[in-house]
Amino acid sequence: MMTKRPSEKPAGGSTGSPPASAGTARQSGAERTREALIRAALRLFGKNGFEATSTRQIAAAADANIGSIAYHFGGKEGLRAACADYIVSLIGRAAESALGPAGLETASPKSRAEAEALLRQALERMVGFLLVRPEPGDIVQFLIREFAHPTAALDTIYAGVFEPVHKRFCQLWEAATGEPAESERTRLTVFTLIGQIVYFRIAREAVTRRMGWPEIGGREAGSVVEVVGANLDAMLKARGGRP
DSSP: OOOOOOSSOOSSSOSSSOOTTTTOSOOOHHHHHHHHHHHHHHHHHHHHOSTTOOHHHHHHHHTOOTHHHHHHHSSHHHHHHHHHHHHHHHHHHHHHHHHOTTOTTOOOOSSHHHHHHHHHHHHHHHHIIIIISSHHHHHHHHHHHHHHSOOHHHHHHIIIIIHHHHHHHHHHHHHHHOOOTTSHHHHHHHHHHHHHHHHHHHTHHHHHHHHTOSOOOHHHHHHHHHHHHHHHHHHHHHTTSOO
């Protein structure tokens, strides 16, 4: 007996590529279904784990035909790969917004002051993205499971955003301080700069309880930005990049 194929047609040629028009106002029914499946899978994989999440659960959460998963992605593994591509696309756009459209590893700043300004801008926008926008919550949970049990999805995310974004930060740090971008100290320093912000997302519940905040919104994120900026100033001063 033949399985009835979903009526929508797949968006794009690759089963693993991110939605062709994610975030745009005009999407076809197939594109909306595809993105809904990715978002649902991202949330459920992060919450329950890959093995504990069934395709039926994903389809129900996305309000989609269960056959759409095989049609668009070839199966659950293909859907996990599409989640990784979606993360690369979303974080990549946010990184370009913070570091400039010229690319993550190009367009070196012309002065220390410009490098410092770009570092500050990047950290400020990272706070806004990670703490205020809703999407990173599901992304972080997905990534925590990937860090614990790495798969090809983590390889995609590392090569697509983690490594290039980290390298770009290292290049800015070199421009601001004179320390070599690929030195061990610089790489560790950049992990520290980024990690302090990521903590507020991972430990969001603990932070809000300890701070007495009902949530982390714009005002609270502004307070975090002030402290992160002060930390950056202190680190630059210690390295001789600021008087």
